[in-house]
Amino acid sequence: xxxxxLPTIHEVARLAGVSVATVSKTLNRSGKxxxxxxxxxxxxxxxxxxxxxxxARSLRSGATRILxxxxxxxxxxxxxxxxxxxxxxxxxxxxxxxxxxxxEDPGREERHLAMLLSQRADGVxxxxxxxxxSGRQAALADLPMPGIxxxxxxxxxxxxxxxxDNVALGRLAAEHLDDLGHRRIAVIMGSxxxxxxxxxxxxxxxxxxxxxxxxxxxxxxxxxxxxxxGHAAAMRLLRHAQRPTAIFATNxxxxxxxxxxxxxxxxxxxxxxSVIAVDEPPWxxxxxxGMTIVTQPSEAIAQTTVSTLLxxxxxxxxxxxxxxxxxxxxxxxxxxxSTAAIRT
Amino acid sequence: xxxxxLPTIHEVARLAGVSVATVSKTLNRSGKxxxxxxxxxxxxxxxxxxxxxxxARSLRSGATRILxxxxxxxxxxxxxxxxxxxxxxxxxxxxxxxxxxxxEDPGREERHLAMLLSQRADGVxxxxxxxxxSGRQAALADLPMPGIxxxxxxxxxxxxxxxxDNVALGRLAAEHLDDLGHRRIAVIMGSxxxxxxxxxxxxxxxxxxxxxxxxxxxxxxxxxxxxxxGHAAAMRLLRHAQRPTAIFATNxxxxxxxxxxxxxxxxxxxxxxSVIAVDEPPWxxxxxxGMTIVTQPSEAIAQTTVSTLLxxxxxxxxxxxxxxxxxxxxxxxxxxxSTAAIRT
DNA sequence: TAGTCTTAGTTAAACGTTTTTCTAATGAAG
DNA sequence: CTTCATTAGAAAAACGTTTAACTAAGACTA
Numbered sequence: 001x002x003x004x005x006l007p008t009i010h011e012v013a014r015l016a017g018v019s020v021a022t023v024s025k026t027l028n029r030s031g032k033x034x035x036x037x038x039x040x041x042x043x044x045x046x047x048x049x050x051x052x053x054x055x056a057r058s059l060r061s062g063a064t065r066i067l068x069x070x071x072x073x074x075x076x077x078x079x080x081x082x083x084x085x086x087x088x089x090x091x092x093x094x095x096x097x098x099x100x101x102x103x104e105d106p107g108r109e110e111r112h113l114a115m116l117l118s119q120r121a122d123g124v125x126x127x128x129x130x131x132x133x134s135g136r137q138a139a140l141a142d143l144p145m146p147g148i149x150x151x152x153x154x155x156x157x158x159x160x161x162x163x164x165d166n167v168a169l170g171r172l173a174a175e176h177l178d179d180l181g182h183r184r185i186a187v188i189m190g191s192x193x194x195x196x197x198x199x200x201x202x203x204x205x206x207x208x209x210x211x212x213x214x215x216x217x218x219x220x221x222x223x224x225x226x227x228x229x230g231h232a233a234a235m236r237l238l239r240h241a242q243r244p245t246a247i248f249a250t251n252x253x254x255x256x257x258x259x260x261x262x263x264x265x266x267x268x269x270x271x272x273x274s275v276i277a278v279d280e281p282p283w284x285x286x287x288x289x290g291m292t293i294v295t296q297p298s299e300a301i302a303q304t305t306v307s308t309l310l311x312x313x314x315x316x317x318x319x320x321x322x323x324x325x326x327x328x329x330x331x332x333x334x335x336x337x338s339t340a341a342i343r344t
Numbered sequence: 345x346x347x348x349x350l351p352t353i354h355e356v357a358r359l360a361g362v363s364v365a366t367v368s369k370t371l372n373r374s375g376k377x378x379x380x381x382x383x384x385x386x387x388x389x390x391x392x393x394x395x396x397x398x399x400a401r402s403l404r405s406g407a408t409r410i411l412x413x414x415x416x417x418x419x420x421x422x423x424x425x426x427x428x429x430x431x432x433x434x435x436x437x438x439x440x441x442x443x444x445x446x447x448e449d450p451g452r453e454e455r456h457l458a459m460l461l462s463q464r465a466d467g468v469x470x471x472x473x474x475x476x477x478s479g480r481q482a483a484l485a486d487l488p489m490p491g492i493x494x495x496x497x498x499x500x501x502x503x504x505x506x507x508x509d510n511v512a513l514g515r516l517a518a519e520h521l522d523d524l525g526h527r528r529i530a531v532i533m534g535s536x537x538x539x540x541x542x543x544x545x546x547x548x549x550x551x552x553x554x555x556x557x558x559x560x561x562x563x564x565x566x567x568x569x570x571x572x573x574g575h576a577a578a579m580r581l582l583r584h585a586q587r588p589t590a591i592f593a594t595n596x597x598x599x600x601x602x603x604x605x606x607x608x609x610x611x612x613x614x615x616x617x618s619v620i621a622v623d624e625p626p627w628x629x630x631x632x633x634g635m636t637i638v639t640q641p642s643e644a645i646a647q648t649t650v651s652t653l654l655x656x657x658x659x660x661x662x663x664x665x666x667x668x669x670x671x672x673x674x675x676x677x678x679x680x681x682s683t684a685a686i687r688t
Numbered sequence: 689t690a691g692t693c694t695t696a697g698t699t700a701a702a703c704g705t706t707t708t709t710c711t712a713a714t715g716a717a718g
Numbered sequence: 719c720t721t722c723a724t725t726a727g728a729a730a731a732a733c734g735t736t737t738a739a740c741t742a743a744g745a746c747t748a
Contacts (some may be wrong), residue, residue: 005488008487008733008734008735009549009734009735010734012524012717018697018698019697019698019699020698020699020734020735020736021698021699021737022696022697022698022735023698024736025697025736025737026737028736030736030737031695031696032695032696032699033697033698034697036511037696037697049486051458051461052462052734052735053403053462053464053733053734053735054399054462054463054464054735055398055399055400055402055403055463055733055734055735056399056403056703056733056735056736057407057466057510057734057735057736058703058735059397059399059400059403059703059704059705059733059734059735059736060702060703060734060735060736060737061703061735061736061737062703064399066442069443074424074427074428075424075428075626078520079663080418080419080424083418083443084419084445085446087418087443087444088445088447091452091455091456096442096444096459096463097442097443097444098410098440098441098442098443099413099431099441099442099443100425100431100435100440100441101428101431101432103432103711108435111435112435114395117395118395118396118397119396119398119399119440120397120398120399120747133647142393144349144350157375164397165371180389227626227629256626256627256629258628259630260630263630263631264632268708273741281626281627282421282600282625282626282627283600283625283626283627283630285571285604286600286603286604286607286609286627286630286631287607287630288608307571313734352705353702353704353705353706354704359740362727362728363727363728363729364704364705364706364728364729365706365707365727365728365729366726366727366728368705368706368707369706369707369727374706374707375707375726375727376725376726376727377726377727378726381726381727391700396704396705397703397704397705398705399703399704399705400703400704400706400733401704401705401706402705402733403703403704403705403732403733403734403735404705404706404707404732404735405706405707405733406703406706407734449740471715542690579696662705
């Protein structure tokens with residue numbers, strides 16, 4: 001790092017023989033500057049290697065062109081996809097992203113939020129941690145900049161949100177399994193206190209009900225969302241007196257645990273057991289002959305999130321504020337080989 | 345977002361009945377302030393919900409407490425682990441992280457670097473893209489803030505770096521396979537233009553050589569580092585007249601492709617084929633009976649990276665600059681079931 | 689020709705901090 | 719009873735921008 005102190009706009013102005021205002025206007029393409037001076041300014045800026053000081057700029061202008069991205073769990077491949085897309089879209093729109101991983105820890109989440117407030121991010125995108133929001137909604141509601149929730153909603157919090165229609169997701173799985181003739185269907189649902197898990201289960205249940213099948217409540221495995229929990233739940237199900245003919249795992253971690261359990265048991269998919277999972281983790285290709293999944297439209301979710309947030313940002317607080325928009329996007333069923341018609 | 349304009353230090357000062365200097369000193373624990381005034385200031389700050397304006401602070405103080413993290417490829421689980429650890433450590437040290445994904449695109453990388461310069465990040469951590477650095481080293485070398493390379497080094501660039509000892513990594517794989525009696529060993533090496541790939545191959549070759557085995561050059565598969573390439577290479581190897589008894593995949597994407605190919609071929613690990621891979625991707629558990637791997641010490645690498653960078657940051661440009669440190673950490677072999685002694 | 693409108697540019701204020709310099713008060717030393 | 723340090727606090731400058739307010743010079747209108 002050999003360079004001395006960085007050049008300021010004043011040095012550019014001096015070299016170009018103009019005022020700093022002219023430099024600013026030229027570089028920001030605001031206001032009128034003659035072709036001649038524009039050329040001189042640009043040449044000077046390039047020659048000096050001028051890079052505007054973002055802090056100074058935002059101190060004066062009031063906008064940082066920074067978005068905060070607060071992720072509940074970076075290790076979840078689905079969230080990672082969201083992060084990738086959101087970073088991509090933001091950067092295309094001229095915004096930088098401060099990434100914060102709360103690792104499902106409300107304490108970290110809160111500290112990160114305070115930091116983003118100090119940074120005066122122009123907006124914050126939050127995939128909230130699962131627990132710890134009761135009584136803490138104010139932290140988000142009182143944020144002085146626009147915020148938007150992704151994937152998970154927080155009960156009793158009036159904020160823009162973009163989520164998957166998780167009831168529809170459960171219903172898709174139900175209809176597919178029913179079409180294949182499955183009646184003994186198990187669910188590894190994660191934590192029943194979690195809205196998403198409940199919605200997916202509700203969708204499954206109602207989807208089956210509308211086909212005249214009732215879900216066997218004894219085949220609903222409830223615990224948390226970890227791979228270990230998925231593995232344990234799967235083990236219980238596989239040892240069940242009347243083994244289910246199909247298992248629905250409602251999240252990436254859970255389905256990984258499920259697949260591991262199946263591999264350990266020496267069972268074959270889909271002959272011994274049909275499996276349907278949510279989202280497409282990188283390892284979906286390892287399951288022969290391909291994983292049947294219900295996918296959440298991660299690209300569309302990222303897209304909607306960023307554009308909604310940025311439109312709020314440009315509305316500014318001048319706007320009528322309006323109602324909180326809560327946008328639900330539709331999942332899709334991708335049929336591959338891990339589900340098969342039940343043997344007669 | 346109901347709150348009006350955020351309170352400034354002046355309003356805190358007025359409410360506490362002191363000067364802004366006293367507020368600043370109190371909040372930053374710098375300078376002497378009496379107990380009494382400290383209490384008044386803290387109370388006032390809390391009451392107003394004061395959050396210092398980071399831009400103003402860094403404009404004046406010259407430090408942003410922001411680190412830039414420029415990642416070549418977020419989709420690589422190994423890099424993701426690094427990102428997680430780095431974010432964690434930085435945030436523990438009081439730094440925020442601006443995450444930039446270059447997705448192996450030098451153009452994006454360059455734009456992100458310019459942005460980080462504008463943001464006046466206190467330091468930048470770079471996992472550089474594979475290509476596109478010839479003639480562009482200056483972009484990093486001339487950075488006015490401390491920078492550090494992780495995982496990949498750039499030839500001809502004199503900058504701190506933290507990497508795995510990849511020759512040792514290859515040698516570990518070689519010795520393990522040799523111990524098990526394998527002689528027909530294949531490598532899916534990725535791109536031969538890439539230093540890491542070459543080092544790992546060199547390590548494998550020399551490791552075998554020191555045991556008296558020569559690596560069959562026809563069993564070295566070269567292409568790029570994608571999953572597709574890994575899959576294709578594996579397919580070629582599996583159809584080989586004399587099928588190798590063991591395959592070494594030198595990267596996460598490649599090993600995923602390899603495993604997929606094996607699953608498709610209906611071969612069993614380790615009976616038909618031993619497999620050794622690098623790093624522990626989430627799906628390692630899906631391979632029965634467990635994946636044998638050579639791991640890079642990602643935690644230690646993250647740790648070393650952050651502490652080295654932060655020490656450079658606090659040295660400031662006052663320091664003697666000193667030599668660039670290039671730190672190599674040692675990989676480790678984790679033996680599980682995917683490698684087995686060759687059948688006699 | 690005198691007045692008014694544009695236009696292209698400059699000057700200077702402002703953003704919210706930190707930090708240097710300054711001041712007044714207290715206490716110790718001679 | 720001075721003088722000199724020491725201290726806690728205040729006043730003010732500075733950081734590098736953007737932008738509002740201003741100016742001078744042409745171009746147009748009456």
